[in-house]
Amino acid sequence: MDVFPPLKGSRLILLTLSLSLGIFMNVLDVSIANVAIPTIAGDLAVSPDNGTWVITSFAVSQAIMLPLTGWLARRFGEIRLYVLSTILFTLASVLCGLSVNLPMLIIFRVIQGAVSGPMIPLSQSILLANYPDEKKGFATGVWAMTAVVGPIFGPIMGGWITDNYTWPWIFYINLPVGIFSAVFTWITLTGRETKTVKTSIDIVGLILLIIGVGCLQVLLDKGNDLDWFHSNLILALTIISTIALSFLVVWELTDKTPIIDLTLFTGRNFTIGTIALTLGYFVYFSNVVIFPLWLQTQMGYTPTWAGLAAAPVGILPFFLTPFVGNYMGKFDLRIIISVGFLVFAFTSFWQSNFYTGIGFKQLVQPRFVQGLGITFFFTPLISIVISGLPPQRIASALGLANFFRILGGSFGTSLSITMWDRREAFHHSRLVEQINQFNPVSNSALDHLNALGLSKHQGFEMINNTITNQSFMLSTDDIFWLSGWIFVCLLVIIWFTKPPFLATKRMAAE
Numbered sequence: 025m026d027v028f029p030p031l032k033g034s035r036l037i038l039l040t041l042s043l044s045l046g047i048f049m050n051v052l053d054v055s056i057a058n059v060a061i062p063t064i065a066g067d068l069a070v071s072p073d074n075g076t077w078v079i080t081s082f083a084v085s086q087a088i089m090l091p092l093t094g095w096l097a098r099r100f101g102e103i104r105l106y107v108l109s110t111i112l113f114t115l116a117s118v119l120c121g122l123s124v125n126l127p128m129l130i131i132f133r134v135i136q137g138a139v140s141g142p143m144i145p146l147s148q149s150i151l152l153a154n155y156p157d158e159k160k161g162f163a164t165g166v167w168a169m170t171a172v173v174g175p176i177f178g179p180i181m182g183g184w185i186t187d188n189y190t191w192p193w194i195f196y197i198n199l200p201v202g203i204f205s206a207v208f209t210w211i212t213l214t215g216r217e218t219k220t221v222k223t224s225i226d227i228v229g230l231i232l233l234i235i236g237v238g239c240l241q242v243l244l245d246k247g248n249d250l251d252w253f254h255s256n257l258i259l260a261l262t263i264i265s266t267i268a269l270s271f272l273v274v275w276e277l278t279d280k281t282p283i284i285d286l287t288l289f290t291g292r293n294f295t296i297g298t299i300a301l302t303l304g305y306f307v308y309f310s311n312v313v314i315f316p317l318w319l320q321t322q323m324g325y326t327p328t329w330a331g332l333a334a335a336p337v338g339i340l341p342f343f344l345t346p347f348v349g350n351y352m353g354k355f356d357l358r359i360i361i362s363v364g365f366l367v368f369a370f371t372s373f374w375q376s377n378f379y380t381g382i383g384f385k386q387l388v389q390p391r392f393v394q395g396l397g398i399t400f401f402f403t404p405l406i407s408i409v410i411s412g413l414p415p416q417r418i419a420s421a422l423g424l425a426n427f428f429r430i431l432g433g434s435f436g437t438s439l440s441i442t443m444w445d446r447r448e449a450f451h452h453s454r455l456v457e458q459i460n461q462f463n464p465v466s467n468s469a470l471d472h473l474n475a476l477g478l479s480k481h482q483g484f485e486m487i488n489n490t491i492t493n494q495s496f497m498l499s500t501d502d503i504f505w506l507s508g509w510i511f512v513c514l515l516v517i518i519w520f521t522k523p524p525f526l527a528t529k530r531m532a533a534e
Contacts, residue, residue: 028216030156039154039212040163043147044170046110046205049198050143051171053117053136054079054433056182056194059316059331063186068126072321076441077245079313081130082137083434084241088234089141090427091284094420095225096142097149101217106146107206112139114202121192145422148406150213152418161407165349168403169342177338179316183331229276229283236268237431244438248445284427285420288413296521297409298425300361300514302432304401307507308368309433310440311375314503318444319387322380322496329384336388340395349403357404358519364400365515367393372508376501380493408521440503447499448492455491459484 031039057064057078065075096105116136123129148167155163185193243261250258276282289295316334319325325333352360371394378387409425410418459466466487473483 028154031154031212035212036154038208040151040166042205042208042212043106043151044166045201046106046143046209047147047167047170049201049205050113050140052178052181053140053195053198054082054178056178056185057082058313059179059182059320059327059334060186060191060194061317062320063327064129064191067191068129070126072317074126076313076437077126077130078133080241080245080434080437082133082140083430083437084237085134085137086141086144087137087427087431087434088237089138090145090423090430091233092230093142093145093423094285095223095281095283097146097218098221098223099225101220102146102150102153103210103213103217105142106150107210109139109142109146110202110206110209113143114198114206117195117198117202121195123192142423144426148422149418150209153218153415154213154216159350161353162346162350164403164406165346168349168406169345171402177335179331179334180328181331183327183329186327223281226276226279226281226283229272229279232268232272232275233283236265236272239265239268241434241438244435244442247438248442284424285417288417288421288424291412293408293411293521294413294421294425296517297405297411298428300518301402301405301409301425302428303510304365304368304405304514305429306432306436307372307510308398310436310503311372311507313437314440314444314500315391318496318500322493333384333387334391336392337395337398339392341398344396344399345403348399352404352407356523357408358521358523360400360404361408361518362515364397364404365511365518367397367400369508369511369515371397372504372511376504376508378497378501378504380497411524443503443506444496444499447502448495451495451498452491455495456488459487459491 030036061075061078062072064078065072068075093105100108113136116132116139119132120129120136123132148164151163151167152160181197182194185191185197239261243258243265247255247258252258253262272284273286276284276286289298312334316325316327316330319330319333320327348360371390374390374393406422406425410421413421469487470480470483473486474480478486
């Protein structure tokens with residue numbers, strides 16, 4: 025493997041800026057779409073539930089491509105692959121904006137997600153390769169800071185653009201950013217391409233991966249609409265995904281050039297770190313989707329105000345993540361991550377006490393504090409995942425870890441929407457039981473509505489709407505409450521990792 029001296033001065037600054045903008049664009053495209061889902065769904069004449077396919081289709085295709093990062097980087101070179109991925113991502117963004125119906129938008133989101141897959145691990149791998157050893161922690165912090173800036177600007181920009189222009193512009197804004205990132209990354213890294221090796225691709229593994237993960241995601245997305253295992257389609261998807269993923273594991277463990285390097289899971293830190301990263305992102309991203317959806321569909325918030333309510337989660341990470349990356353080597357990473365999970369658990373339980381009459385200030389307070397959890401979650405966990413790995417395996421390790429992280433986010437979106445609807449139905453049925461002729465409270469409410477000029481039917485309809493609103497509120501609280509307990513469990517799991525954690529020391533020794 026060719027080893028180049030670290031970059032210095034303005035060239036290093038320009039590289040950091042161009043890579044950061046590329047990742048910012050990538051992450052932004054997930055968070056910016058969240059607050060626009062109800063608007064996109066309405067404009068394309070589909071339900072908000074079906075509108076979430078805009079999120080999950082992108083995430084699944086991105087996740088499927090992530091394990092390919094290592095092979096593609098070895099075959100074509102890390103720099104060429106990153107620049108090409110950025111250019112294709114920018115083009116796909118424009119095509120998403122030009123979509124006139126949901127199937128067309130989903131197709132281009134799948135393409136956009138697929139070409140974006142290598143951008144995430146390669147940006148970090150390229151940064152680490154071009155920073156001096158003593159500043160690799162800082163480089164990781166800068167990368168992570170860029171990745172979490174999306175939660176600040178994404179919801180606000182998505183809401184503002186949706187309210188003041190049209191939703192396609194949430195995709196068109198990628199054009200100047202993508203061009204800048206591709207051009208200046210290529211310029212600053214001229215003559216520093218990684219060594220390429222012509223190896224055959226694991227076609228069987230790739231097909232099994234696409235079939236297994238694809239069927240599983242469709243199963244999760246459509247399960248609630250089709251009444252789960254009462255549907256023959258859901259049963260068929262379950263059988264196909266189970267068989268495909270089972271064969272995938274066996275095939276990858278025996279193939280000479282596997283598409284997924286499952287031997288990485290022989291390392292304790294990689295395995296536990298990836299589990300914690302996946303489940304943590306699963307819960308976090310579920311809340312990222314449910315929160316603005318609830319605000320817009322049940323609380324009467326516009327996309328702009330829903331974005332403003334969601335955005336504070338990224339404020340603290342923006343300022344603190346580089347410092348955590350720079351100084352985390354001086355502390356036990358398990359302690360740092362534990363603090364992050366404690367904050368996540370605390371704010372989740374805090375948000376589980378939301379009520380329908382809550383004000384904007386009370387909404388954003390826990391979101392702001394939750395940002396502290398993100399600061400102590402992502403960067404230290406990435407360091408644990410790659411701890412002890414040689415340089416040539418870092419791209420594969422980051423690709424596989426991010427594969428599970430993004431897949432966790434996608435599955436979390438589908439399952440949280442299902443749980444949200446199911447718990448709403450449960451609470452609705454329990455509350456409706458109280459509306460009867462023997463309940464003086466409901467009778468008093470109906471009499472009051474009749475006195476205001478509403479008919480009996482209109483009175484019942486208004487009460488039912490109030491119950492529905494309250495049911496979704498209780499359902500949202502249930503999701504936050506469950507999230508808190510999952511973070512408590514992750515707090516225990518992370519202590520099964522084993523120091524030392526910083527990969528840079530092992531890399532330097534090798």
